[in-house]
Amino acid sequence: MNDSLIGKYDVAGPRYTSYPTVPYWDLGSFSSEGWIRTVKRAFSHGDSPKEISLYIHLPFCESLCTFCACHKRITKRHEVEEPYIRSVLQEWKLYARTLSHVPRIREIHLGGGTPTFFTPEHLKMLIDGIFKYAERTETFEFSFEGHPNNTTTRHLETLYGLGFRRVSFGIQDYAPHVQRAIHRVQPFENVRDVTEAARGTGYTSVSHDLVFGLPFQTQDDVSDTIAKTIFLKPDRIALYSYAHVPWMGGNGQRGFREEDLPTGKAKRKLYETARKRLEEAGYTEIGMDHFAWPSDPLSEAMDNGRLHRNFMGYTTTATSLMIGLGVSAISDSWYGFAQNVKSVEEYTGLLQNDILPIHRGHILDTEDLVIRRHILNLMCGFHTSWKNPDMQFDGISEVLKKLEEPLQDGLIHRTDQAITVTPEGRPFIRNICMAFDLRLQRNKPGTRLFSSTV
Incomplete structure (x- = not known):
């Protein structure tokens, strides 16, 4: 990879799990009533009710991982479990009451926090x-996220009996000194045992989540982690870039110094080392930071243009309505977003009074909806076009100006009405999407909001 390009494009930028990105939501014009109207529109639009997805946020962890920027509550008091679940079910009951028919659920994902805390x-x-x-x-x-240290056979069997067939285990890195730095110590043997137990139970997809760019992480560490991962042959691998955002409230990214982190060229080399080893082992790179076997539905979805991306990452499922339940969970009706309050106490208190615990949100305008489709096209298929009238918007001239530099640098090919990201441009996909982000272009942040794109 061209080192000069890494230096040039290593800037702060969104990961584009949504558009508009959360810092650019229009909070002033948002209301819970307006949000519910978009929920009803997404659910009932067309001849029959649509299938929906649920994301359920289970925030509790017994210890703090210092690489994590997720919303969580650290506690060893397991008596918090049942009251929290009752609150989640009350929230779901309130949503179900707003829908015109009994909802048909296509997808459920349990995230955290640590779902296997429960x-x-x-x-x-x-x-x-x-x-x-x-x-x-x-x-x-x-599907659910499991911690290798506390996911038991009973967890696996119980969730399997409820219809779960996919599980992802958070690994991060196997090097002991990295694990100590991020306060996430889990021996390889624990991961091996729980992976084998999941397969023995009957799970058809076992995923491993890895992270590059962690404190004190070296090329040898990444090579060893990838070698161990390949040995276990997970069906899917998420290879996330560590997002260093210590300024965000509620995260624990303060257990090490910024100078302990590999950055720029060194960080990108970690990814390239991992990607090369995984591709040599037979995995296919999916969009940004995901890998799967060529026969996996995720690979097939990318090949046939059905790959989708949302707050849960890449998926083969693109329902018109995704409802997020639990503290801090984000819902997506395509026409709007809504995020729940972040305090467990506030969340449960509102639900005790039959009030949806919504903290903030955004209703997309016409321009937002078009730009969202362009960014999804780029993130999922590395191509987008504004040939059709429904993909055109007034700000396209601004976007084309922003794309001139990536074009000159060989990161994209461009025709009069489309762009395609080149293989050289794929590591910079977030930068290319930023050219379409008119809300970002028109209101440059005065302080840093996002992690580095490289």
Whole structure:
């Protein structure tokens, strides 16, 4: 990779799990009533009710991982489990009441926090409670995030019995000195055992989440982690870039110094080392920071243009409505976003009074909707076109000016009505998407909001 390009394009930028990005949501014109109107529109638009997805945020962790920027609550008090689940089910009941028909759930994902902080019995209580007000689709897909140190056989068997077939385990890195720095110590043997247990239980997809750019992480560390990963042959691999955002409230990214982090060229080399080894082992790179076997549905979705990206990452499922339940969870109706309050106490208090616990959100205008489609096209397929009238917008001339430099640098090919990201440009996909981000261009942040793009 061209080192000069890394230096040139290593700037702060969004990861584009949504457009507009959260810091640019128009909070002033947002209301819970307006949000519910978009929910009803997404659910009932067309001849029949649409399938929906659920993301359920389970925020509790027994210890703080210092690489994590997610919203979580650190506690060893497991008596918090049942009251929290009852609040989540009350939130779901309030949403279900707003819908014109019994919702049919296509996808459920349990994220965190640490979902396996909860006992198997309480997780069963949660899923059974969800389906008091919903039905499964014929081709449903349920997944959860598991901690290798506390995911038991009973967790695996209970969730399997409830229809879960996909599990992702957070690995990050196997090097002991990196694990100590990020306060996430889990031996390779734990990962091996829980991976084998998941397969023995019948899970059809086991994923491993890795992170590059962690404190004190070296080329040898990444090579060893990838070698161990290849040995275990997970079906999918997420290779995330560590996002250093210590200024964001509620995260624990203060257990090491910024100078302890590999940055720029050194950080990108970690990714290139991992990518090369994974591709040599037979994995296919999917969009940005994901890998899968060529026969995996994720690879097939990318090949046939059905790949989708949302707040949960890349998926083969693109339902018109994704409802996020739990503290800090974000919902997406395509026409709008809504994020829940971030305090467990505030969340439960509002639900005790039958109030949806919405903290903020954004209703997309016409320009937002078009730009969102362009950015999704780029993030999922490395190509977008404004040939059709419904993909055109007034600011396209501004975008084309911003694309001149990536064009000269060989990061994109461009025709009069389309762009395609070149293989050389794929590492800079976030920078290319930033050219379309008119809300960002028109209101440059005065302080740093995002992690580095490289």
